[in-house]
Amino acid sequence: MAREFKMPDVGEGLTEAEILKWYVKPGDTVEDGQVVCEVETAKAAVELPIPFDGVVKELLFPEGTTVDVGQVIISVDVASDGPAAPEPVAETAPEVAAESAEPQGRQPVLVGYGVAETSTKRRVRKGAETPAANGTAAPAVEQRPLAKPPVRKLAKDLGVDLTAVIPSNPDGIITRADVHAAVAPAPEVPAQDPAQTPAPASPVAATVPAAPAPSYDGVRETRIPVKGVRKATAQAMIGSAFTAPHVTEFVTVDVTRTMKLVEELKADKDMQGLRVNPLLLISKALLVAIKRHPEVNAAWDEANQEIVQKHYVNLGIAAATPRGLIVPNIKDAHAKTLPELASALGELVATAREGRTSPAAMQGGTVTITNVGVFGVDTGTPILNPGESAILAVGAIKPQPWVHKGKVRPRQVTTLALSFDHRLVDGELGSKVLADVAAVLERPKRLITWA
Numbered sequence: 539m540a541r542e543f544k545m546p547d548v549g550e551g552l553t554e555a556e557i558l559k560w561y562v563k564p565g566d567t568v569e570d571g572q573v574v575c576e577v578e579t580a581k582a583a584v585e586l587p588i589p590f591d592g593v594v595k596e597l598l599f600p601e602g603t604t605v606d607v608g609q610v611i612i613s614v615d616v617a618s619d620g621p622a623a624p625e626p627v628a629e630t631a632p633e634v635a636a637e638s639a640e641p642q643g644r645q646p647v648l649v650g651y652g653v654a655e656t657s658t659k660r661r662v663r664k665g666a667e668t669p670a671a672n673g674t675a676a677p678a679v680e681q682r683p684l685a686k687p688p689v690r691k692l693a694k695d696l697g698v699d700l701t702a703v704i705p706s707n708p709d710g711i712i713t714r715a716d717v718h719a720a721v722a723p724a725p726e727v728p729a730q731d732p733a734q735t736p737a738p739a740s741p742v743a744a745t746v747p748a749a750p751a752p753s754y755d756g757v758r759e760t761r762i763p764v765k766g767v768r769k770a771t772a773q774a775m776i777g778s779a780f781t782a783p784h785v786t787e788f789v790t791v792d793v794t795r796t797m798k799l800v801e802e803l804k805a806d807k808d809m810q811g812l813r814v815n816p817l818l819l820i821s822k823a824l825l826v827a828i829k830r831h832p833e834v835n836a837a838w839d840e841a842n843q844e845i846v847q848k849h850y851v852n853l854g855i856a857a858a859t860p861r862g863l864i865v866p867n868i869k870d871a872h873a874k875t876l877p878e879l880a881s882a883l884g885e886l887v888a889t890a891r892e893g894r895t896s897p898a899a900m901q902g903g904t905v906t907i908t909n910v911g912v913f914g915v916d917t918g919t920p921i922l923n924p925g926e927s928a929i930l931a932v933g934a935i936k937p938q939p940w941v942h943k944g945k946v947r948p949r950q951v952t953t954l955a956l957s958f959d960h961r962l963v964d965g966e967l968g969s970k971v972l973a974d975v976a977a978v979l980e981r982p983k984r985l986i987t988w989a
Contacts, residue, residue: 539617540595542610543588545577555579556604556765557611559694561682566594573682574612576690577605578765583861583893592616604765685712692860693717778924782838783960786919787968791976792940794950796820799982803876812877813884816935817855817909819982820975821879824907824930825851825872826988827974834971835904836927838961845962854906854923855883857890865923866895867903911935917953927963930975931955952979 545555555577562574573585574594592614599605683700685693689712693700696717703720705712764772796819803814828835828851837846853871857864866889868874868882889895906929910918917933933953940949956972963971978984 823978854903856908
C-alpha cells in the first residue's frame, strides 16, 4: 500500500518551501522519524522527517523545486498488514529528532517553531541489518552522517562528501571545522600584511566566513534565481520602502567613554563568560531612549487607521548569514538587565552564525539595530523592517580628531543614523530619540540616571 507525505507548513503560516536536497532515493528503506529531505523557506532551512516506515516509491519533485504547502512530495510503499495510521495534515509541523545533546538544557526543536518545552532524546537508529519477515536479513540501511543543515549546505557548496568526513566531536556530529578540514587538511595560514587588514573597531555582527573565490571560466554573466530568504527580504524591503515614508537623521558622537566602559565590563566578575562589546551598550542606550520616548515604539495599522503603541520592546539585530540577511529579535529586551541583555545578544549572534535561527525568533520585532560599522562603513540610511517604526544604523568606531575640553584630541568617534516612519514619528520625536542615544554613548553614566 502506498502512502503519501505532503509538504508541511514548517512554521509561521508559510505557503511554500524549496527542496534543497533529498537524502533518499526510490528503493531506499525509510523509518518513522528519518529525515528524508532538507527544505528552505523564506525564514529557515529545516530537515523534514517522514512519519512512517516503508520503501521509497517515488520522489515527486527534484531538488531546487519550490513546492506549495500541502503538495505531495514523496510516495512510500508501506506494509499493509495492519490499519494505516492517519495521514498527518499539512498544517502540522513534524518533530525533528535532536541532532545533538546540547549542554545546559538545550532542547530539540519542532521544524520551524523554536525550542520545545520538554526535553527529548535522540531517536535511536537501528542497526545495519533488520530481520525480514522470513527470518533473513533485510538489505542494510545506509546511516546518514550527522550534521546540521548549515553544515550540510557548506559541504554541498564545497563539494565535500559527508560520508567521508571524520567528525571531531565525540557525539559523532560533523561540524563546519570538520568540513573545512576535509577540503584542505591542516592548511598553512599565509602571513597577512597588517597594512591591508582593517582593524575591527566597531561592534560585532553575525558575519560568516568568506566563500572561496569563484572561477568564471570566461562566463560574462550568471543568473541566480531569487528565492528563500533573499526573495522574502526583497519583497519586505520593497513593501517597506514604498509604504512607510522614511526619514533618516544622523549624529556623530564621541564614544570614547563607552569604549572604556566596555573594557571595564569585560573585567567585571558579574559579566564573566558573557559577550561584552560596544553593541551591548548601544542596545542599552537605544532601550533607554525608547523608555524616555515610548511613542517611538509603535506600528501603523493601515487597515484600521490606527497607531498601535507597543508597551514592550522586541529588539531586532540585523545579522548576515549564509542564507542572507536576517533580523532575529530579543523578546522583551526592555525588561532585561545588562547581563541578561549580554547573554541574549551572545545567543542571538551564535545562533544566527550557525544557521539555527527559528522563524519565531524573527517575528514580532518592534525596533532594530543594524551594524554596518563592522564592514568599515561610516553609516547608512537603513530601511525599516515592515511593521516597525524605527531602525538604528551604527557606523564604524574609529579614532578621529575631536574637540574635547577645549583642545583637539584623538577620540573614538562614530556616526549613528536613525530611520523612522514619518506617519507616526515626527521630526521632533525622532530627533529626541537619536539625541538621547548619542548622549548615553557620550556619557554612559546616564545609563544609571536615565534608566
